[in-house]
Amino acid sequence: MALRHRFAACVIALAAVALCSCGGGSLPTPLASADKSAIGCPGGNQPCSGSVEVPQILVNGTDPATYGLPISCSLTAGSQIMNFVTVPSQPWFGSSPGSGTLQESGSTTISVTSMNATSLSNRNIGSLTVSASGYSDNNQMQVELNCNVPAGECTVAFSCDTKTNPLP
Numbered sequence: 001m002a003l004r005h006r007f008a009a010c011v012i013a014l015a016a017v018a019l020c021s022c023g024g025g026s027l028p029t030p031l032a033s034a035d036k037s038a039i040g041c042p043g044g045n046q047p048c049s050g051s052v053e054v055p056q057i058l059v060n061g062t063d064p065a066t067y068g069l070p071i072s073c074s075l076t077a078g079s080q081i082m083n084f085v086t087v088p089s090q091p092w093f094g095s096s097p098g099s100g101t102l103q104e105s106g107s108t109t110i111s112v113t114s115m116n117a118t119s120l121s122n123r124n125i126g127s128l129t130v131s132a133s134g135y136s137d138n139n140q141m142q143v144e145l146n147c148n149v150p151a152g153e154c155t156v157a158f159s160c161d162t163k164t165n166p167l168p
Helices: 002-022
Strands: 038-040 049-055 072-076 082-088 093-096 099-102 107-115 122-132 139-148 153-159
Touching (some): 093 122
Antiparallel strands (some): 049 153, 072 107, 082 122
16 A cells, blocks of 8 residues: 555656646746837828829839839838738739838838739729738738729729828
């Protein structure tokens, strides 16, 4: 009987040591809260939103700045380094940069660099999403391409802040 108790005590002691050493004997520390970034209006005389009607042929593969609508917004990091990626939600527009690194509170310009109206008609809305590890938000700028194919015209529009400057 004494041998059985000693064996049980050893098993319990081994289990206690194993449990205590798994987590280092302390409770896990909570993760730091995620930071926030912001997409906003570019500085200088650049517009925060805008729209222009252009012939559809001009939209195919062209940078919107060539027909008078530079689609650019400012991206600002929070209080930590931001390794970001930009992802267009639709295949009909491209963006730049595709990725980058910002220092704490640093800023850069993100832009829609090409649009393609081939095979598109009516109203098409896309978002350029910016995301980064350690950041809780996925900021977006919105882009619109509304084409009247029979007339051969498209309305191109964008907004850096859809709350204060909604798409037309």
